[in-house]
Structure formats: C-alpha cells, structure tokens
Amino acid sequence: MMAPLTAGPFTHSARSVPATMGWVILALLPATLFGLWHYGWPAIFLFLVTIIAAIVAEALSLKIAAKPIKPALLDGSALLTGWLLALTLPPWAPWWIGVVGSLLAIVIAKQLFGGIGQNLFNPAMVARVALLISFPLEMTQFYAPMPLFSPSAPGFLEGLQITFFGVGHYDAVSSATTLGYLKTELGREIPLSQAESGVASISSMAWGDSAGSLGEGSALLLLLGGGWLLYKKVISWHIPVAMLLTILILAALFHWIDSERYVGPLYHLLSAATMLGAFFIATDLVTSPVTRTGQILFGAGCGLLTFVIRTWAGYPEGVAFAVLLMNGATPLIDHYIKPRIYGRDRHGQPLNRRSPEES
Amino acid sequence: MLKLFTLRGGVHPEERKQLSSGVAVESLPLSPLLHIPLQQHIGAAATPMVHRGERVKKGQMIARSQGMISAPVHAPTSGRVMGVGGYPAHHPSGLLVTTVTLQPDGEEAWHPAIEPLDDPFALSPKELAGRVAAAGIVGMGGATFPSAVKLNLRQRYQLHTLVINGAECEPYLTCDDRLMQERSEAVISGVRLMAHALGVERVTIAIERNKPEATVAMQQAAAQWPEITIVSIPTQYPMGSEKHLLQILTGEEIPARGLTADIGVVVHNVATAFAVHEALYAGRPLISRLVTVSGGAVRQPKNLEVPLGTPLQDLIDYCGGLSEQPAQLISGGPMMGQPIPSLRVPLVKGSNGVLALTSREVSADTPRPCIRCGGCVEACPCGLVPLEMAAHIRSGNLDSSVKLGLLDCIGCGSCSWACPSHIPLVHHFNYAKGELAARQRQQHQQGETKRLAEARSARMEAIKRAKREQLLKRKREAEAKKRAEEALL
Numbered sequence: 079m080m081a082p083l084t085a086g087p088f089t090h091s092a093r094s095v096p097a098t099m100g101w102v103i104l105a106l107l108p109a110t111l112f113g114l115w116h117y118g119w120p121a122i123f124l125f126l127v128t129i130i131a132a133i134v135a136e137a138l139s140l141k142i143a144a145k146p147i148k149p150a151l152l153d154g155s156a157l158l159t160g161w162l163l164a165l166t167l168p169p170w171a172p173w174w175i176g177v178v179g180s181l182l183a184i185v186i187a188k189q190l191f192g193g194i195g196q197n198l199f200n201p202a203m204v205a206r207v208a209l210l211i212s213f214p215l216e217m218t219q220f221y222a223p224m225p226l227f228s229p230s231a232p233g234f235l236e237g238l239q240i241t242f243f244g245v246g247h248y249d250a251v252s253s254a255t256t257l258g259y260l261k262t263e264l265g266r267e268i269p270l271s272q273a274e275s276g277v278a279s280i281s282s283m284a285w286g287d288s289a290g291s292l293g294e295g296s297a298l299l300l301l302l303g304g305g306w307l308l309y310k311k312v313i314s315w316h317i318p319v320a321m322l323l324t325i326l327i328l329a330a331l332f333h334w335i336d337s338e339r340y341v342g343p344l345y346h347l348l349s350a351a352t353m354l355g356a357f358f359i360a361t362d363l364v365t366s367p368v369t370r371t372g373q374i375l376f377g378a379g380c381g382l383l384t385f386v387i388r389t390w391a392g393y394p395e396g397v398a399f400a401v402l403l404m405n406g407a408t409p410l411i412d413h414y415i416k417p418r419i420y421g422r423d424r425h426g427q428p429l430n431r432r433s434p435e436e437s
Numbered sequence: 438m439l440k441l442f443t444l445r446g447g448v449h450p451e452e453r454k455q456l457s458s459g460v461a462v463e464s465l466p467l468s469p470l471l472h473i474p475l476q477q478h479i480g481a482a483a484t485p486m487v488h489r490g491e492r493v494k495k496g497q498m499i500a501r502s503q504g505m506i507s508a509p510v511h512a513p514t515s516g517r518v519m520g521v522g523g524y525p526a527h528h529p530s531g532l533l534v535t536t537v538t539l540q541p542d543g544e545e546a547w548h549p550a551i552e553p554l555d556d557p558f559a560l561s562p563k564e565l566a567g568r569v570a571a572a573g574i575v576g577m578g579g580a581t582f583p584s585a586v587k588l589n590l591r592q593r594y595q596l597h598t599l600v601i602n603g604a605e606c607e608p609y610l611t612c613d614d615r616l617m618q619e620r621s622e623a624v625i626s627g628v629r630l631m632a633h634a635l636g637v638e639r640v641t642i643a644i645e646r647n648k649p650e651a652t653v654a655m656q657q658a659a660a661q662w663p664e665i666t667i668v669s670i671p672t673q674y675p676m677g678s679e680k681h682l683l684q685i686l687t688g689e690e691i692p693a694r695g696l697t698a699d700i701g702v703v704v705h706n707v708a709t710a711f712a713v714h715e716a717l718y719a720g721r722p723l724i725s726r727l728v729t730v731s732g733g734a735v736r737q738p739k740n741l742e743v744p745l746g747t748p749l750q751d752l753i754d755y756c757g758g759l760s761e762q763p764a765q766l767i768s769g770g771p772m773m774g775q776p777i778p779s780l781r782v783p784l785v786k787g788s789n790g791v792l793a794l795t796s797r798e799v800s801a802d803t804p805r806p807c808i809r810c811g812g813c814v815e816a817c818p819c820g821l822v823p824l825e826m827a828a829h830i831r832s833g834n835l836d837s838s839v840k841l842g843l844l845d846c847i848g849c850g851s852c853s854w855a856c857p858s859h860i861p862l863v864h865h866f867n868y869a870k871g872e873l874a875a876r877q878r879q880q881h882q883q884g885e886t887k888r889l890a891e892a893r894s895a896r897m898e899a900i901k902r903a904k905r906e907q908l909l910k911r912k913r914e915a916e917a918k919k920r921a922e923e924a925l926l
Contacts, residue, residue, distance in 0.1 A: 085864045087850035088792075089450050089608060089771040090800045093857040095808055153805065195806040195858075314815075368811035368824065417445075417820035419842045420680065421693035426842075428693035 099154030105303035117169035119237020128176035132160025135184035165293020258394035294350035304357025316373035324381025355397035442688035446818035471746030480506030494548035513744035531778030572716035577708035581787035607770025617651035621658035627714030679704035734763035750780035763793035813852035823852035
C-alpha cells in the first residue's frame with residue numbers, strides 16, 4: 079500500500095523496545111535477588127520454571143501463528159511477563175502453577191489478542207488472577223521466609239522436591255501475609271490495635287521480613303528499582319505517584335475516621351504488592367493510557383480500586399484486580415482524554431476563529 | 438531579559454554540530470557545469486527565458502516567476518546555456534525537472550543591470566518587497582516560500598513584530614551559525630531592511646543557546662539598533678518551526694490553519710535576511726548560498742558558500758570526499774531533510790545541508806509493533822496522538838486520522854525519532870497527506886467535469902429554446918401578415 083521510505087527523520091533516539099524491557103528487568107533485579115535468597119531453592123526453581131515456560135509459550139504461539147519468532151523473543155517482553163508473574167506467585171508454589179500461569183499469560187492474555195502491543199490486559203496479572211480463582215489453595219499457601227543457607231532452609235535437593243513433587247513438610251511454618259492476617263482478624267471483629275500484635279512490624283514489612291509472594295519481599299528494594307526507572311525515564315511519574323498517593327490518602331482518611339477497623343496507610347503502602355504494582359505492573363506501557371492526564375487518572379483508579387478491594391472485598395490483596403479493571407478502562411480513557419492540538423481549543427476548533435468572510 | 442515560555446513536546450536529538458561548527462565558511466570554486474532547476478521554491482515553477490547556446494551574464498534572470506507564489510531564477514555565473522530540459526530533481530524521486538544547464542566561462546562577468554544601491558531605506562516598503570521578489574529570494578531555512586509574499590503581508594494584516602529565526606535546531610547544520618558569526622553586520626542590515634518593508638517597530642532575533650559565539654556576534658552587530666533584541670532560546674527541536682518559535686517567544690499560539698501574521702508577527706530566517714541585504718545593497722539576486730556539508734561519511738565536514746546549481750558531488754569532493762559508503766544521503770537536516778537519490782543532483786536555494794550519514798548514524802532498525810508507550814504523544818509539539826493516527830492510516834481509514842489532527846501535523850519527525858519501535862510515523866503521515874491531496878484533486882476534477890457537462894446541456898437547451906422561439910415568432914409574423922392581407926382584401 080505504501081511507497082518506499084522517503085521521509086525522515088534519519089536519526090533516532092537510543093530508545094528501543096528491547097532496551098526498555100531490559101531496563102525494567104534490571105530494575106527488578108534487586109528485589110528479585112532478595113526474594114530468591116529470602117525464600118530459598120524452591121523459589122529459585124519456581125522462578126526459572128515460570129520464565130522458561132513463558133519464553134517457550136511465546137515461541138510456540140508465534141510458530142503456530144506463522145509469525146517470525148526471533149525478533150519477538152529478543153524483544154524481552156515474554157521474559158519480562160514470566161518474570162513479573164513469578165514475582166507475584168507464592169514462592170513455594172508447585173512447578174505447574176508457574177507453567178499454567180505462563181501459558182495463561184502468554185497464550186491467552188497476549189498472543190490471542192494479537193501479540194505484543196495488542197493485548198488489552200496485563201498478561202502477568204491476567205495469569206495471576208486466573209490462578210488465584212482456579213487454584214485458591216496453592217495460590218494462598220505462604221511460608222515464613224527461610225533465607226538460603228539458613229539452618230532451617232531447604233537445601234538444593236529438598237527444594238527440587240518441594241517445587242516438582244510437592245514433597246516436604248513445612249506446614250509448621252506456613253504463615254499468612256500481613257494484609258491477609260489483618261483482614262481475617264478484622265473479619266472476626268477483633269480491633270486493629272489487638273490484631274497488630276500478631277503481625278510483622280512496619281519496618282520488617284519495608285525490609286521484606288514477612289511472608290508474601292516471591293518478589294514482594296522488600297518494598298524498599300522495589301521502590302529503589304522503581305525510582306531508578308523514573309530516573310532513567312523508562313517510566314514517568316504519573317501512574318505510580320497517582321496510585322500511591324490515592325492509596326495513601328484513602329488509607330489515612332479511613333484510618334483517621336476509625337483506627338480500630340481500618341489499617342493504617344503504611345500497611346497499605348509497604349505491602350510490597352503496592353510497590354510492585356505501582357512501579358512495574360500499572361506502568362505497563364501496552365495496557366495503560368498514552369497521555370499524561372490519562373495516566374494520572376489511570377493511576378488514581380488503580381489506587382482507589384486497590385484500596386476498595388483490600389478493605390471491603392473478599393480478597394486481602396487487590397492490586398492485580400485493580401490493575402486489570404483499569405486496563406479495561408484504558409481504551410475509554412484514551413478515547414476521551416487527548417492532548418489539545420496546537421492552535422485549536424479542546425473541542426478541536428481553531429483558536430479565536432476569524433469571521434467567515436475573512437477566512 | 439525577555440521572558441520565555443515553554444514548549445510542550447519536542448525532542449533533543451544528538452546535535453553533532455561540532456563536526457562543522459568550528460570551520461569558517463569557504464567559497465567553493467566554480468564547477469564545470471551548473472544545473473539550475475526552475476523550481477526551487479514552493480509554488481509555480483519559473484518560466485525559462487533563455488535558449489540553448491545563448492550566452493548569459495552573472496546575475497541575469499534566466500527564468501521569470503509565474504503566478505502569485507513563485508520566484509525568478511538567475512544565472513549563478515556568466516557562461517553559455519548548454520540546454521534547457523529535464524535533469525534529476527533535488528527530490529527523493531529523482532524525477533526529471535526542467536533545468537537550465539550552464540557552462541561557466543570563468544569570467545564571472547556581472548550583468549550590467551546589477552549595480553549597488555546607495556540607500557535602500559529611501560525606497561518605499563512596496564518597492565523594497567518588489568526588489569526582493571525580483572531577486573528570487575525564498576525562505577532559506579528550507580521551506581523556500583517566496584520571501585516577498587511574506588514582506589507584503591502588511592497590506593492585509595496588522596503587524597508589529599519581525600522575528601528572525603536563527604534557531605537552526607536541526608542536528609549537524611551549522612551554516613546559519615557561521616553566517617551569524619562571520620557576516621553579522623550584513624545579516625543585521627538585511628533584518629533592518631525587512632523590518633522597514635514590513636513597517637514593524639520591533640525585531641526579535643532568536644538563537645538557540647548552543648550557539649554562544651553567534652549570539653555575541655549578533656548582539657554586537659545589533660548594538661546600535663534599540664528596536665532589535667537578540668534572544669537566547671532553549672536548544673529544543675523543533676524550535677526552527679516558526680509556530681513553535683513564536684510560542685516560546687510570546688506564549689501565543691497561531692490559530693489552526695492560520696498564519697503567524699494572525700498574531701501580528703512575520704518570521705524570516707537569518708540566511709534570508711542576508712540574501713535581502715545582498716539584493717538591496719549590492720543589487721545581487723540569489724545565486725549562491727551557505728550550506729553545511731557534514732555527516733560521518735564526509736572526510737572534512739565544512740561550511741561552504743556555493744553557487745546554486747552546483748552538483749552535490751563537487752561539494753563532497755571539496756570536503757575530501759567520502760571515507761565510506763554512506764547509508765543515507767540527505768539534503769537538509771537529519772530530522773526533516775529529504776533523502777536524495779544521488780550526488781548528481783544540484784544545490785538549490787533551500788539546501789541548508791548536504792549530509793552523508795553512516796549506517797551507525799542512521800540507526801536503521803526494522804520497525805517493531807507499537808507498544809503504546811506514548812513516547813510519540815509526549816514528543817509531539819502539536820498535541821497530536823501519532824500512534825492512533827498511524828493505526829488509522831494503516832487500516833486505510835484516512836478520515837479518522839484527519840479527525841485526530843493529521844492536517845495539523847507539521848511533519849517535524851519528533852514522534853518517529855522518539856518511537857522505541859522505530860515505526861516510521863512521519864512516513865505514514867506523508868503518505869496519508871498525499872492520498873488526501875490526490876483524492877481532493879480527483880474530486881475537483883469530477884466536479885469540474887460535471888460543471889462542464891451541465892454547462893453544455895444548458896447551452897444546448899438555450900439554443901433549442903432560441904430556435905423554438907424563432908420558429909414561433911416567424912409563425913406569428915406569418916399569421917399576422919396573413920390576417921393583415923385578409924383585412925386588406
């Protein structure tokens with residue numbers, strides 16, 4: 079249809095899709111390494127299985143669709159999807175959780191929509207939510223952290239057994255996440271001041287010394303990675319700041335109204351799913367709005383829904399649901415929120431229109 | 438200090454001006470053959486006035502302007518006309534255009550009509566504009582709009598300010614920078630003449646901050662003229678776009694489809710001001726220009742003063758030739774310049790750069806799918822949503838892309854530059870604009886055909902009616918005659 083290239087520019091910014099994905103992965107590295115160390119061999123195996131499954135799923139889908147495989151694999155997006163998914167899984171989940179999750183993410187949520195750039199919903203979050211609904215038991219089985227090489231931690235072989243054969247007797251150390259525990263206690267009408275004594279302290283939440291998903295260990299390391307992405311201009315501040323600020327304001331407001339029934343803002347912010355969501359999931363370029371104003375709206379929506387789901391809905395954690403719901407709203411946001419065109423007003427009419435006889 | 442306003446969007450491409458910015462302008466020796474195209478401006482092509490074999494003098498008009506928006510063309514030197522005919526155009530297509538080929542005789546004999554003027558300020562604004570028109574001066578920043586048309590705007594608009602564009606925001610290009618450093622007096626003189634022609638009381642000369650020497654030189658040259666202000670503006674592409682330059686300077690926007698004159702301002706390029714000075718003080722028409730020859734494949738990047746019509750190969754040769762096979766030859770800057778099919782094509786009035794870029798410099802990556810990152814939205818200085826416009830164009834829905842503002846796109850290339858998927862967005866927009874223009878032409882043609890057909894049937898109808906009336910009249914006359922005869926009987 080189109081004539082050969084005859085237009086510039088003949089120079090280009092250093093940005094590219096693989097570089098963008100690479101920066102994001104690099105930013106995830108501190109929190110990931112911490113998580114892998116923190117939860118030991120089973121976590122390492124699950125992480126590897128999930129990522130390999132994601133890449134294989136991408137290659138197979140492309141092959142079936144007769145699309146070129148190599149450039150798509152090299153763009154790093156499948157790796158990133160698998161990586162993000164792994165970070166949201168319980169660290170000791172069985173291997174098939176990772177495999178099924180990766181297949182859901184890549185095949186259903188990404189390739190069936192037309193591949194990179196075409197998907198409406200964040201693939202990793204689609205997979206996480208589908209897993210949570212389909213396999214609630216496996217997806218809510220958390221263990222207190224047992225760092226690699228610590229006396230109680232499973233060794234290499236034991237780790238293999240836990241991940242691949244479901245063998246291992248660690249029921250004794252199973253533990254709820256902080257928000258999960260608080261939600262259960264509040265549900266039993268136990269006042270917060272009393273329930274709080276049963277959970278990890280705020281500072282250990284920040285450092286990541288509590289039970290949780292693989293990559294949600296340390297809010298501070300995720301914040302560090304996110305800050306670096308901001309500094310590198312891979313993401314802009316609009317989504318994370320809008321999301322965090324909304325959560326902060328809502329949590330503070332309700333906590334101030336009734337401090338015995340509403341968890342304080344720090345619990346909300348330092349629950350590491352918040353940081354992972356705000357900097358790495360909600361900021362997914364493909365599934366978030368393209369304008370700055372739209373991004374602020376989107377981020378605020380994610381924050382609002384996260385708070386609402388955590389506080390009043392059936393799940394202790396709401397980031398994944400919130401992001402998916404806002405993903406669904408992205409086309410609408412992009413339809414209604416557009417930049418003002420130079421020389422035109424908001425309605426697209428030329429500025430201070432001259433009278434018809436002049437024009 | 439003048440308060441500056443901010444520009445939304447825009448990008449910061451790597452400047453690469455250091456390749457040629459330190460090199461003083463050199464004059465290129467005459468080439469054995471000059472090829473002078475008759476279309477070196479926006480608007481109707483000039484009409485040739487010379488024939489094969491004819492001898493012409495330097496500065497002699499060899500093609501006259503035709504129509505409202507057009508410019509005449511002059512002989513860059515004295516010599517013999519070798520032919521008037523098709524020659525590869527200074528255009529990506531390389532299609533043939535009507536070109537006067539001139540063999541210089543080396544005498545450089547000026548045409549007798551060219552004489553210095555004592556006091557151009559004694560001329561009326563209209564006469565001044567007339568001389569600028571006769572000198573064939575067009576916008577030298579690359580847009581090549583006939584300058585005299587812009588100087589005559591005061592007849593229809595209330596003007597108060599002349600803005601001189603010395604931004605030179607394209608990477609690599611430094612010829613305006615050198616011009617302002619080396620010929621600042623002449624530039625200021627041209628600026629004052631233009632202000633006189635326009636009847637404005639204020640002049641603002643805007644220079645990007647990456648040209649401090651030029652700024653100082655221009656400040657010194659303009660020191661005695663209080664009406665002239667030199668303003669340092671941020672280095673930001675596309676500052677050379679007159680609408681965006683005005684936004685920085687005034688905070689005002691030009692209404693869509695409007696002109697800068699709508700807010701009382703006229704913008705001219707610094708090189709145009711220099712050409713105006715030459716035309717009015719020395720009487721010289723536009724027959725040469727400054728151009729930057731640069732790029733990684735050029736051995737010694739330089740700024741040259743070159744007679745129009747010189748084959749680009751001669752410019753490259755003068756700069757030590759090419760050190761490697763260039764990946765891209767460009768006329769103009771790397772953002773908005775045009776690819777050129779070969780170095781045979783001649784230098785024209787709008788050429789501010791000849792670039793031979795290496796494959797490392799052009800970074801030609803194969804396009805990937807759009808990941809909706811919004812980089813193009815952020816980069817667009819016109820507030821458009823390039824990714825959506827391109828998606829509509831790809832699916833053949835041109836009308837939707839127009840609704841999104843396709844026709845407000847200035848083609849600056851910021852979006853393509855920023856796109857991490859290397860999607861040639863500007864190419865999509867150019868294609869769509871071309872399609873729309875073709876569609877409009879077709880519609881116009883259909884309308885014209887319909888109008889002619891209707892006119893014809895109306896004419897036929899009128900003839901028939903006239904015949905019928907004639908017949909009736911004759912019949913009535915006959916009857917009257919008959920009655921009269923009967924009465925007589």
